[in-house]
Amino acid sequence: MKTLLVSPYSPYPLVFGGAIRVYHVLKMFAGFSDVTLLGYRTWQDEGSADEHLRSLCVRVAMLDGPPSRVQPKWLLQARGIFGVRPFQYHAFYSPALQLLIDQALRRERYDYIVMEQSQMAYFRLRQPGAIHILDLHNIEHELLARRAIVQHNLARRLALTLEARKFRRDEQAIYRQADLVFTPSERERALLAALPGMPRVETLPNSIDTDYFALRQADPAANELVFVGSSHVDANRDAINYFVQQIFPLIEQRVPDVTLSIVGGDPPAEIRVYGERPKITVTGFVADVRAYMARARVMVVPIRSGGGTRLKILESMSFGLPVVATTIGAEGIDAMHERELLLADDPPAFAAAVERLLTDATLRRRLITNGRKLVETGYSWQAVGRRLQDHLLALGQHEWSVN
Numbered sequence: 001m002k003t004l005l006v007s008p009y010s011p012y013p014l015v016f017g018g019a020i021r022v023y024h025v026l027k028m029f030a031g032f033s034d035v036t037l038l039g040y041r042t043w044q045d046e047g048s049a050d051e052h053l054r055s056l057c058v059r060v061a062m063l064d065g066p067p068s069r070v071q072p073k074w075l076l077q078a079r080g081i082f083g084v085r086p087f088q089y090h091a092f093y094s095p096a097l098q099l100l101i102d103q104a105l106r107r108e109r110y111d112y113i114v115m116e117q118s119q120m121a122y123f124r125l126r127q128p129g130a131i132h133i134l135d136l137h138n139i140e141h142e143l144l145a146r147r148a149i150v151q152h153n154l155a156r157r158l159a160l161t162l163e164a165r166k167f168r169r170d171e172q173a174i175y176r177q178a179d180l181v182f183t184p185s186e187r188e189r190a191l192l193a194a195l196p197g198m199p200r201v202e203t204l205p206n207s208i209d210t211d212y213f214a215l216r217q218a219d220p221a222a223n224e225l226v227f228v229g230s231s232h233v234d235a236n237r238d239a240i241n242y243f244v245q246q247i248f249p250l251i252e253q254r255v256p257d258v259t260l261s262i263v264g265g266d267p268p269a270e271i272r273v274y275g276e277r278p279k280i281t282v283t284g285f286v287a288d289v290r291a292y293m294a295r296a297r298v299m300v301v302p303i304r305s306g307g308g309t310r311l312k313i314l315e316s317m318s319f320g321l322p323v324v325a326t327t328i329g330a331e332g333i334d335a336m337h338e339r340e341l342l343l344a345d346d347p348p349a350f351a352a353a354v355e356r357l358l359t360d361a362t363l364r365r366r367l368i369t370n371g372r373k374l375v376e377t378g379y380s381w382q383a384v385g386r387r388l389q390d391h392l393l394a395l396g397q398h399e400w401s402v403n
Contacts, residue, residue, distance in 0.1 A: 003029045003112040004104055004130075006120045007039035008066055008092055012049045015265065015285070016230050017206070017311040018137055021184070022116050024207045024381045025135055027056060028388050033111060034058040038100050039120075040065035061100055066092045081159060086166035088140065092119040101125060118167075121174040131395060134178035135204065138306070139188055141168035143235075146305035146328075150238050175199070180395065185332025202391045205332075206311050207384035208375065213318035215372050216294055223258045223358045225251075226296035226321075228289050228312045232266040235306035239329075243302040243350075244274050250351035252279070255358055260300075263292045293321050297364070298357045302350060303329035313341065314379050317371030322364050324353045334378060340371040 011022035029035050037053060041062035053060045064070055068091035080087025101123055110130045115121045118140050125132065141164045148160035175181055176197055182204035183189045193201045227243065229236035240262055251258050262274065265285035275282035286292065293299070299316040303326055313333055316323050323330075323341040330343060337343040342357065344350035357364055377383060 001033035001111045002108055003033040003035045003114060004101075004108070004110045004125075005029065005035055005037050005114040005116065006101065006123065006125065007037065007116040008120055009040055009042040010049055010053075010062060011037075012052050016233075018117075020208070020311055021135075021137055021206050024209075024384070025114065025116070025204075025388075026053075027381065028385045029112065029114065030056045031385065036104055036108070036110075037061070038097065038104060039063075039116075040069075040097070042066075042069065059104075061104075063094070063097055063100065065094060065097070067094055068092070077159070080163060080166070086170060087163050088119050088167050089122055089170070093122045098123055115178070118171050118174050121177055122170075126177075131180065132178045133180045133182065134175065135182045136188065137184060139171070139183075139191065141165075141171050143306055147234050150305050175201075180391065182391075186334075187332060200395070204388060204391070205379055205384055206314065207379055207381035208311060208314045208318055210318045210376055210380045213290070213315045215318070215320045215368075218294075219361065219364065220295055220297050222295065222297070223255050224296045225258065225260045225298050225300050225354065226263060226292050227260070227300050227302075228263045228293070228315075230264045230266055231262070231268065231271045235303055236264065237268070237271060238304055239302045240271055240274070242304060243300060244280065246347040247300075247302060247350045247354075248280075250347060251354050254351065254355045258358065261292050261296065263289055289315075290319065293319055296321060298354055299323045300350075300354065301325035301329040314375055317341075317368075318375045318379075320368045320372060322357050322367045323371070324350060324357060326350070335371070335374060340367060340374050342367070 005026055007022050011019050011026055014020045014023055026035060035057045036059040037057045038061050041064055050060055068076060076090040077087055079090045105127050110127055112133060113125050113127060113130045114133045114135055116135050117137050121134060144160055144164035148157050148164060151157035175192060178199050181199060181201045184206050186203050189201050189203045192198060227240060231237045231240055248260060259279045261281045263283045263286055267282055267284055272282055274280045299321045301310055301313055301323060310329055313323050313325060313330060325341055325343060326345050327343055335341050342353040344353040
């Protein structure tokens with residue numbers, strides 16, 4: 001069997017949530033088919049990354065891009081505001097990648113054509129006889145609308161609101177081009193399945209490597225908190241500002257020796273400046289986040305916008321690191337407040353939840369035990385691979401095994 005997978009970014013190295021999802025989906029398809037990977041190269045030096053991907057794929061062809069990384073962003077945004085097409089089209093579509101896709105479709109007959117994220121469905125990917133699968137990481141227009149709500153700059157808020165409305169129209173048409181749509185959570189599946197004229201919509205949760213994030217044995221003695229996420233992402237940057245400005249001071253009043261590590265690549269100046277405070281460390285990119293997770297007593301996920309499923313929560317549960325999150329931050333994960341994590345949606349409640357975890361070892365142990373069990377049974381890449389198998393079998397495809 002043969003699979004063509006088209007991605008908006010390199011799925012390796014595993015340095016952010018989108019790459020992790022694409023990598024595990026690719027790995028699942030590589031378990032039973034020959035995979036051709038096409039897309040954009042998003043890192044400067046990917047020699048070793050390409051080598052690793054070629055160990056999974058029969059062909060890898062990645063172009064520099066996407067356009068939003070190699071062209072002036074203001075120009076693409078202007079086209080999105082004043083043109084018919086939304087910014088998402090101009091940010092991801094390129095004739096050069098379309099040419100690569102056309103060549104691949106002429107060269108091979110594929111059993112599966114997998115489009116990672118809605119934006120990649122702007123490319124012409126139809127091939128008679130193939131099953132066309134759209135793998136959603138978010139409902140993108142919903143994510144844009146949520147980003148608009150938390151903007152303080154009026155012009156940016158209006159631009160994002162307009163973009164959300166434009167892309168909503170395109171995105172709903174994109175869904176109907178597929179034979180099968182995967183969503184990362186049941187909430188998103190239900191929303192899409194209720195739309196008229198939709199194809200089959202199924203949940204394919206985000207998955208993690210539970211061996212890599214093996215359950216730690218030690219409970220750190222220090223009252224250290226950790227936030228993990230690339231701060232060039234709007235939702236993460238907003239979460240960091242929200243936490244440092246409105247929540248962390250409340251925690252300091254209750255737990256004077258508390259410290260915070262902000263871990264993730266590309267921190268802008270507004271985030272780097274927090275590292276000048278005596279109790280806060282801003283690391284920038286780190287190759288292995290587990291070193292910082294191992295030192296922490298609590299993972300904080302104060303997300304107020306965004307969508308999909310937070311891999312940082314699943315990784316923390318797998319690792320044995322208790323989590324305090326907002327309801328939006330934990331959205332899409334089959335976890336319950338007080339069972340696998342603590343939820344809090346305003347600064348006083350969030351600070352109180354963090355204090356509870358820092359001072360209550362029994363509560364920490366309960367959340368750790370339940371969280372690890374949840375991840376092992378529902379979110380390991382092997383467990384999610386079996387769900388993928390079930391979805392493909394429902395379409396009449398041949399059975400395959402997950403190793």
